[in-house]
Amino acid sequence: MAMTKLRTNYLRYFLVLVNYSYGQVTDEEYASMPDLFYHDNFDKCMLLKEKAFYCSLTYQLKPLNETSPPDVWKIIQKVSNVSTNYRHDKLRHSICVPHSCPNVSKASDDDPKLWKGIQACYDSKFSARGLKGEVTQMSCDTQDSKYPIDxxxxxxxxxxxxxxxxxxxxxxxxxxxxxxxxxxxxxxxxxxxxxxxxxxxxxxxxxxxxxxxxxxxxxxxxxxxxxxxxxxxxxxxxxxxxxxIDIQCLFNTLVDTFGQTRYGKISNVR
Structure with missing residues (x-):
């Protein structure tokens, strides 16, 4: 509890120095973008024993219709074009596959069917928002270690x-x-x-x-x-x-705005 209060106070003091400019979008528009970071509970996923399958992936967003992109895509581009911001068109997610994408079967990391299955699962989630994407990186874990004892x-x-x-x-x-x-x-x-x-x-x-x-x-x-x-x-x-104050995965707006303070711009990892 004390650590939570301390972290909250640090955050409040920190935000005083921040110039709220996500790339000339409002807070409501910023909140409308897909979650940049998302993490399912790894330990609960491993409790599934034989069904345990946890994948960490990078999902590159694209508009379904490039000639007439949705408003959310324009917001993503506007925010991502600021050099000190995160690339919000690159989602970094870690999911428990049996829960988040139950139609995808367990397979090895380099199995093309796994990549296509995860991509199809994510495409179906974002299609209603006029978005699609491509899985560019992925690494998966099961209850068995990838690295045997040598x-x-x-x-x-x-x-x-x-x-x-x-x-x-x-x-x-x-x-x-x-x-x-x-x-x-x-x-x-x-x-x-x-x-x-x-x-x-x-x-x-x-x-x-x-x-x-x-x-x-x-x-x-x-x-x-x-x-x-x-x-x-x-x-x-x-x-x-x-x-x-390391809460970027939970509150990435802080990281996006940190580089644009009254003291000048600071480059950020994209």
Whole structure:
């Protein structure tokens, strides 16, 4: 709830700087265009088990009658011709095929029948508005992964498992050694085995991490530490701010108008 309120406030402040010019169309005309982004619920689609079939596609819109195009097509062209706007004649949709296009059968991505079926389904949806189109890109998912487990996955799993075992063993062995006398512990840490345990022990490394060494050399490097922290924190803060207002798929009017502020035009990804 707090994040939703924060995002809403960011949006309100952001819109103050925006010049509402979608390409010289009204809000009502802008709203009459087909949804630029549309996404069915992926998880619910995968719950269909054997029938699960989820496709992400790009649908290039065209008028049914190019000599006498409908009003909505003129609006789409007017908005899309602004270089800082999205191309609203290229719809980016992700659909659960059994729900959105139930007449289309499950098939591989490169099956021409699948492309024709999805295109026919979308053509039927937009024909009443005087539009048709062509599927230019498509990628589909089922409950089965496209990428089977290969030797690289197995190798990575084995290496990760061995590493976790080493860390757990080193942490346990180094922790047990702490119950011995200080002389015995220090002697162990000076041996190659002890140094290896020290390198992988979670407890030992945590103590190193929270220990602050204060001497003349570290005092001289304080400015470097400030630079190091700044270079790490600034990108993190920037990404958090961008993520807070990253709602382009739900409210693409913000993106269309963002490039046309009082400070000049900003190019946009089309």
């Amino acid at each position: 030797w690289l996955d197995i190798t990575y799993g084995v290496v990760l498992g061995v590493y976790v075992v080493i860390v757990l063993y080193a942490t346990f062995r180094e922790g047990v050694a702490r119950y011995d006398s200080k002389e015995v512990y220090d002697k162990l840490m000076e041996t190659p085995k002890g140094k290896l345990l020290s390198a992988f022990s979670i407890t030992k490394n945590w103590i190193r991490l929270k220990t602050v060494n204060s001497n003349k050399e570290t005092e001289k490097l304080r400015s470097i530490q400030v630079i190091r922290v700044s270079t790490k924190s600034s990108p993190v803060a920037s990404h958090l701010c961008v993520r807070t």
